[in-house]
Amino acid sequence: MSAITFTRPHRIRFSECDPAGIVFYPQYFVMFNDLLEQWVDALIPGGFAGYIGEQRFGLPTVHLEADFNAVSRMGDDVVLQLTVTHIGSRSVKLALRCTSLEGELRMQVNQTLVTTSLTTHRAIDIPAALLAALQASGDVP
Amino acid sequence: MSAITFTRPHRIRFSECDPAGIVFYPQYFVMFNDLLEQWVDALIPGGFAGYIGEQRFGLPTVHLEADFNAVSRMGDDVVLQLTVTHIGSRSVKLALRCTSLEGELRMQVNQTLVTTSLTTHRAIDIPAALLAALQASGDVP
Amino acid sequence: MSAITFTRPHRIRFSECDPAGIVFYPQYFVMFNDLLEQWVDALIPGGFAGYIGEQRFGLPTVHLEADFNAVSRMGDDVVLQLTVTHIGSRSVKLALRCTSLEGELRMQVNQTLVTTSLTTHRAIDIPAALLAALQASGDVP
Amino acid sequence: MSAITFTRPHRIRFSECDPAGIVFYPQYFVMFNDLLEQWVDALIPGGFAGYIGEQRFGLPTVHLEADFNAVSRMGDDVVLQLTVTHIGSRSVKLALRCTSLEGELRMQVNQTLVTTSLTTHRAIDIPAALLAALQASGDVP
Numbered sequence: 098m099s100a101i102t103f104t105r106p107h108r109i110r111f112s113e114c115d116p117a118g119i120v121f122y123p124q125y126f127v128m129f130n131d132l133l134e135q136w137v138d139a140l141i142p143g144g145f146a147g148y149i150g151e152q153r154f155g156l157p158t159v160h161l162e163a164d165f166n167a168v169s170r171m172g173d174d175v176v177l178q179l180t181v182t183h184i185g186s187r188s189v190k191l192a193l194r195c196t197s198l199e200g201e202l203r204m205q206v207n208q209t210l211v212t213t214s215l216t217t218h219r220a221i222d223i224p225a226a227l228l229a230a231l232q233a234s235g236d237v238p
Numbered sequence: 239m240s241a242i243t244f245t246r247p248h249r250i251r252f253s254e255c256d257p258a259g260i261v262f263y264p265q266y267f268v269m270f271n272d273l274l275e276q277w278v279d280a281l282i283p284g285g286f287a288g289y290i291g292e293q294r295f296g297l298p299t300v301h302l303e304a305d306f307n308a309v310s311r312m313g314d315d316v317v318l319q320l321t322v323t324h325i326g327s328r329s330v331k332l333a334l335r336c337t338s339l340e341g342e343l344r345m346q347v348n349q350t351l352v353t354t355s356l357t358t359h360r361a362i363d364i365p366a367a368l369l370a371a372l373q374a375s376g377d378v379p
Numbered sequence: 380m381s382a383i384t385f386t387r388p389h390r391i392r393f394s395e396c397d398p399a400g401i402v403f404y405p406q407y408f409v410m411f412n413d414l415l416e417q418w419v420d421a422l423i424p425g426g427f428a429g430y431i432g433e434q435r436f437g438l439p440t441v442h443l444e445a446d447f448n449a450v451s452r453m454g455d456d457v458v459l460q461l462t463v464t465h466i467g468s469r470s471v472k473l474a475l476r477c478t479s480l481e482g483e484l485r486m487q488v489n490q491t492l493v494t495t496s497l498t499t500h501r502a503i504d505i506p507a508a509l510l511a512a513l514q515a516s517g518d519v520p
Numbered sequence: 521m522s523a524i525t526f527t528r529p530h531r532i533r534f535s536e537c538d539p540a541g542i543v544f545y546p547q548y549f550v551m552f553n554d555l556l557e558q559w560v561d562a563l564i565p566g567g568f569a570g571y572i573g574e575q576r577f578g579l580p581t582v583h584l585e586a587d588f589n590a591v592s593r594m595g596d597d598v599v600l601q602l603t604v605t606h607i608g609s610r611s612v613k614l615a616l617r618c619t620s621l622e623g624e625l626r627m628q629v630n631q632t633l634v635t636t637s638l639t640t641h642r643a644i645d646i647p648a649a650l651l652a653a654l655q656a657s658g659d660v661p
Contacts, residue, residue, distance in 0.1 A: 111275055111286060112268050115393060116400045116453055116572060117638050118291060122581050123394075123553065126546035127253050134252055145252060146313020149539060150259060158545050162585045168641050171398055172287020215540050218591050256534060257431060257541045257594055258497050263440050264408035264535075271405065290398060299404050303444045309500050312539055356399050359450050393557055393568060394550050400573060409535050416534055427534060428595020432541060454569020 101181040101235035103136040109173040119168040125204055129193045132177045140230045154224055155213035159188070163206045174198050184231055187211055187220045242322040242376035244277040250314040260309040266345055270334045273318045281371045295365055296354035300329070304347045315339050325372055328352055328361045383463040383517035385418040391455045401450040407486055411475045414459045422512045436506055437495035441470070445488040456480050466513055469493055469502045524604040524658035526559040532596045542591040548627055552616045555600045563653045577647055578636035582611070586629045597621050607654055610634055610643045 107128060115121035133156075138144035148154050169175055176196050183190035193206040212223045223231070248269060256262035274297075279285035289295050310316055317337050324331035334347040352361045353368070364372070389410060397403035415438075420426035430436050451457055458478050465472035475488040493502045494509070505513070530551060538544035556579075561567035571577050592598055599619050606613035616629040634643045635650070646654070 108279075110272050111290065111397060112271050112403065112405075114398045116396045116398065117578055117580075117641075118398045119580075119641070121394065121553075123546045123549035126549065130253050130544075130546065131251050138249075144313060146311070149252065150312055155540055157540075157542075157588065157591070158586075159588050160586070163581075163583070165580065165582050168580070170287070171291055172285060218540075218542070252539060253544065253546075255539045257537045257539065258437055258439075258500075259539045260439075260500070262412075262535065264405045264412065267405035267408065271403075296399055298399075298401075298447065298450070299445075300447050301445070304440075304442070306439065306441050309439070359399075359401070390561075392554050393572065394553050412535050413533050420531075426595060428593070431534065432594055452569070453573055454567060 104176055104178045107175050107177050109169050109171055111171055114171045119170055132179050136179050141226050153215040155215045156210050159209050159211050161206055161208040165204045166202045169203045187222055244320045246318050248316050248318050250310050250312055252312055255312045260311055273320050277320050282367050294356040296356045297351050300350050300352050302347055302349040306345045307343045310344045328363055386458055386460045389457050389459050391451050391453055393453055396453045401452055414461050418461050423508050435497040437497045438492050441491050441493050443488055443490040447486045448484045451485045469504055527599055527601045530598050530600050532592050532594055534594055537594045542593055555602050559602050564649050576638040578638045579633050582632050582634050584629055584631040588627045589625045592626045610645055
């Protein structure tokens with residue numbers, strides 16, 4: 098079985114670029130947050146909006162490491178990729194990558210997210226529906 | 239003949255919403271700027287990135303009027319629509335709308351953009367390739 | 380008596396500018412929203428965060444008209460100005476301006492905001508503490 | 521002698537928060553980029569805008585590690601702190617921290633930036649004026 102990987106194409110937008118004509122780096126984290134949402138939308142009924150807005154669960158980032166390998170310019174077509182690298186009892190680790198269509202690595206992030214209650218902002222066990230979907234969707238360490 | 243209209247579906251993202259759980263209104267203008275880019279990408283060779291980055295033309299907004307009719311919430315599926323309402327010698331007028339899938343109007347903008355040189359930031363005649371594409375693509379007043 | 384006017388200096392940031400090296404126009408609305416917050420912080424106990432987060436009132440924009448008169452570049456020192464032009468029973472009208480230190484008008488917005496309940500997202504009368512502060516602070520039509 | 525440290529107070533803005541009512545984490549990187557600009561503005565004549573816009577030097581991030589220790593809420597008063605931890609021949613390492621007024625650590629970043637030419641987007645030696653200002657301003661390893 099293969100690991101859980103989720104990819105989406107993306108064209109770098111004017112609104113994501115800075116006066117140097119390249120992606121303003123915080124925008125990569127916005128792109129990856131949007132990718133995370135699309136992934137959760139595909140994974141569980143009600144999607145990310147249901148998870149956050151109705152069930153009042155959170156999924157904040159507690160740690161991340163990012164390497165910026167090459168610049169992305171306005172108009173570039175890139176691929177955004179999310180891979181689950183670890184499922185803990187109250188956390189998920191993701192490897193996120195932005196590459197050109199030819200496979201050139203633009204930047205990558207290793208990120209640890211925890212599942213929380215939005216009422217208390219404290220860590221809770223991964224909600225059952227999310228855990229079951231994660232376990233059903235691939236071979237994760 | 240019909241007017242030039244360009245539409246794209248969009249799901250309202252967490253990153254676009256505020257602590258009230260609804261779209262932070264400046265984000266509508268980001269959505270519409272991204273829509274404008276997609277439209278120009280479809281209209282001329284080289285697209286928006288070529289127009290801005292290589293040819294050093296600009297397309298800044300000089301006037302806009304916006305009405306916010308109903309809230310959009312995180313996770314909502316909406317339709318973003320751009321219609322050209324007027325082509326001047328150095329300007330283009332657009333009507334932009336965000337509606338729900340059922341057609342409920344969320345917000346709308348009437349916007350005037352001018353074509354400029356990015357070297358001088360001054361208005362110039364609509365570049366020939368853009369004007370020809372606009373004229374070829376529909377019945378615009 | 381003079382009208383209610385609130386001003387703050389601001390230096391245009393790299394993060395607010397686009398590949399043309401000038402303010403990405405949706406960022407003006409973010410600047411003005413931050414200005415609105417600072418104004419409400421000065422006006423009522425608990426400030427904007429208390430109004431939104433604790434009292435669960437909203438202050439969404441329902442209409443705005445904006446003119447972009449001249450570009451602002453990265454590093455420019457500008458003045459952001461907010462003037463109350465009308466107080467209705469459930470709404471407030473503001474005139475917002477961004478000028479250079481020498482008084483050159485960069486852009487201006489006339490904006491109508493309504494007071495709402497964040498529970499229902501429906502209009503409500505201007506909350507008493509906010510109304511009293513508005514009435515006490517100047518000569519508003 | 522003490523290390524180079526630069527601090528600025530900041531109030532968490534509505535525009536920086538997400539539907540969970542806390543800072544949307546990519547906004548921390550925007551805050552720190554604004555802090556970096558303010559620091560460079562204080563360090564060299566012409567400031568950050570001159571460095572980027574006139575001299576066409578860049579200062580992109582090539583690596584960062586971030587820990588998110590506690591949430592920051594809309595309206596919170598925080599302190600943003602930048603400390604130079606290393607000066608290389610073509611790079612600078614920064615430690616960035618966001619703390620509450622009482623000193624509670626909200627999040628921290630260790631970040632490596634390189635000096636580049638914006639014409640080639642390639643690394644160059646730290647420009648002389650910036651290097652001299654860094655060396656003059658404190659005891660850096």
